[in-house]
Amino acid sequence: IAGITQAPTSQILAAGRRMTLRCTQDMRHNAMYWYRQDLGLGLRLIHYSNTAGTTGKGEVPDGYSVSRANTDDFPLTLASAVPSQTSVYFCASSPGTSEYNEQFFGPGTRLTVL
């Protein structure tokens, strides 16, 4: 059982380029999330999806977009990367959004924008 996979593991990107971070889960979880983690700031929610076909904005959504065409996949796109988007990106999923539902995290993507 793979759980949650993310690709690429790491990437160096020129500013202004478009980039899509991939996230796939095989647990049939309804809810999925994208976070960025920066030193001293902790994990911050970028976008989320409570179920396939729906998405919502988190704390820091500007410069990012997501889609949720099916249950398993939740890609995160940077339309025109900027250096402030240099971060470690974690995808997470949970069975649902109510009651006791822990989030399971993928291994992360380390992105550097030059």
Added chain:
Amino acid sequence: GQNIDQPTEMTATEGAIVQINCTYQTSGFNGLFWYQQHAGEAPTFLSYNVLDGLEEKGRFSSFLSRSKGYSYLLLKELQMKDSASYLCAVRDGDYKLSFGAGTTVTVRA
């Protein structure tokens, strides 16, 4: 919005006990989570509290006081492998998680 505070760093000796405090101010409350994160790895779930009181799970315990906006994670019989960051996270009224910046615990021999 959410305001979640926890100490930046703590150091303890192998075999000792360490208590990591977390205070929060949130718009709505639907539970508090603790996660462990080793350097360069993903966070992994440790504990969950939604009612006041203590939850014990092996060497780890977590306490919650909703009226005080306060939680702690207690790590007993510390081992070298417990050196990691510990993240306090509060689930708000919309069932989204907000994380504190994390507490880095260093266990010394």
